Amino acid sequence: MLKIHQHFFRSFIFIFFATLIGTGISSYFWIKSIYIEQSEKNLSQNIDAMSVSLKDLKEISLVVKKIKKLTGLRVTIISKDGTVIEDSDENKNNMENHINRVEIIQAQFEEMGKSIRFSHTIKKDLLYIAKKINLNNQIIYIRMSDYIDLLQD
Numbered sequence: 001m002l003k004i005h006q007h008f009f010r011s012f013i014f015i016f017f018a019t020l021i022g023t024g025i026s027s028y029f030w031i032k033s034i035y036i037e038q039s040e041k042n043l044s045q046n047i048d049a050m051s052v053s054l055k056d057l058k059e060i061s062l063v064v065k066k067i068k069k070l071t072g073l074r075v076t077i078i079s080k081d082g083t084v085i086e087d088s089d090e091n092k093n094n095m096e097n098h099i100n101r102v103e104i105i106q107a108q109f110e111e112m113g114k115s116i117r118f119s120h121t122i123k124k125d126l127l128y129i130a131k132k133i134n135l136n137n138q139i140i141y142i143r144m145s146d147y148i149d150l151l152q153d
Helices: 004-053 057-071 102-109
Strands: 074-079 084-087 113-119 124-135 138-147
Touching: 004 057, 004 124, 004 138, 057 074, 057 084, 102 113, 102 124, 102 138
Parallel strands: none
Antiparallel strands: 074 084, 074 138, 113 124, 124 138
């Protein structure tokens, strides 16, 4: 039969570890949501800055590569029909049509589209943000993405 101080000690240890685990889990999800929110805001601002600097599609390849070099973000320019016009990380000719991507579908109807998913092209989890832009009376989608490896670690 256990004495009262043994019951107290076991209860204390159980409550201590339950509180520690609960605090750790809730802190993880809280930090994750803040990180994703800040990344979304950053990507959205970068898309806005890029859209202001674009004059026409002739210079798009140069702009995409420059933004990739300066920010480290993946940039994809997509036409209204989903054809990849330019991509900072991969050859656009080897990429499939993007019209059915979640972030592009959302960007068609809302100010901004977003999704977090695995990229089969570069084999990593990414946060994608896409916006619809009217460039010289032509609709294009600027999609930027950031790696979320830090979050997974």
